Amino acid sequence: xxxxxDLPHPERSELSLTTVLFxxxxxxxxxxxxxxxxxxxDMAECHLSNPNVPKSTKSxxxxxxxxxxxxxxxxxxxxRRLSLRREDxxxxxxxxxxxxxxxxxxxx
Amino acid sequence: xxxxxDLPHPERSELSLTTVLFxxxxxxxxxxxxxxxxxxxDMAECHLSNPNVPKSTKSxxxxxxxxxxxxxxxxxxxxRRLSLRREDxxxxxxxxxxxxxxxxxxxx
DNA sequence: TCCATTGTTCGAATTATTTCGAACCTTTTA
DNA sequence: TAAAAGGTTCGAAATAATTCGAACAATGGA
Numbered sequence: 001x002x003x004x005x006d007l008p009h010p011e012r013s014e015l016s017l018t019t020v021l022f023x024x025x026x027x028x029x030x031x032x033x034x035x036x037x038x039x040x041x042d043m044a045e046c047h048l049s050n051p052n053v054p055k056s057t058k059s060x061x062x063x064x065x066x067x068x069x070x071x072x073x074x075x076x077x078x079x080r081r082l083s084l085r086r087e088d089x090x091x092x093x094x095x096x097x098x099x100x101x102x103x104x105x106x107x108x
Numbered sequence: 109x110x111x112x113x114d115l116p117h118p119e120r121s122e123l124s125l126t127t128v129l130f131x132x133x134x135x136x137x138x139x140x141x142x143x144x145x146x147x148x149x150d151m152a153e154c155h156l157s158n159p160n161v162p163k164s165t166k167s168x169x170x171x172x173x174x175x176x177x178x179x180x181x182x183x184x185x186x187x188r189r190l191s192l193r194r195e196d197x198x199x200x201x202x203x204x205x206x207x208x209x210x211x212x213x214x215x216x
Numbered sequence: 217t218c219c220a221t222t223g224t225t226c227g228a229a230t231t232a233t234t235t236c237g238a239a240c241c242t243t244t245t246a
Numbered sequence: 247t248a249a250a251a252g253g254t255t256c257g258a259a260a261t262a263a264t265t266c267g268a269a270c271a272a273t274g275g276a
Binding site for chain 2: 016017018019021022024025026027030092093094095096098099100102103105
Binding site: 007044059078079080 | 252253254
């Protein structure tokens with residue numbers, strides 16, 4: 001049976017503020033994070049503003065979010081389950097996620 | 109007498125969350141912002157982690173902070189007075205600046 | 217007035233990030 | 247068990263950001 005690859009995630013103690021800020025500084029990535037506030041989604045359910053971008057590009061966006069520690073990416077059948085690492089982020093950078101996600105911003 | 113150039117600053121309503129996050133996502137720029145929490149400083153009083161970087165580089169770091177709206181840069185004699193745009197940032201993105209500046213992060 | 221101080225700006229080189237097709241890997245379903 | 251679904255990875259090309267020297271500008275003091 002083996003299993004879909006377990007992708008590497010930084011531990012809570014390894015999270016870097018500037019790396020997290022960078023991950024969230026891209027409108028498309030921020031939009032993805034916002035889609036996850038109400039709970040995990042499979043990758044196919046996460047929509048990009050431009051629905052025509054190739055899957056490799058989408059995968060790369062997810063990688064930046066994952067390697068920064070913003071998002072967890074776990075195998076879920078043949079899909080990928082994405083979730084916000086809210087507890088880890090709140091523990092490490094209190095108030096940051098709330099501030100970022102609750103900010104209203106026309107220009108993203 | 110004329111006067112030192114008045115550099116352009118975005119208005120409060122023009123501030124973009126992702127642009128602000130990007131500005132703060134660089135360790136050196138974040139460190140500069142942190143030096144301004146206790147009040148304005150002249151540029152010469154803002155220290156970089158590497159004191160040997162040329163002034164043009166330092167000026168560019170300041171430009172990113174200024175054009176994103178994180179910092180105000182005003183003429184002050186032949187110096188430049190830098191200040192955090194705390195009120196504008198708080199109004200636009202409540203809690204963000206506090207969260208970013210209060211976060212303790214070994215790796216910056 | 218001359219000149220040192222304190223910057224900004226420009227352009228070019230370097231470096232980092234993004235984008236995307238192609239190849240590949242699991243899992244599920246036919 | 248073949249093939250489709252859903253994604254990751256790799257490498258190369260395009261784009262963006264950073265770095266830094268040189269040239270320039272305004273201020274303040276001698």
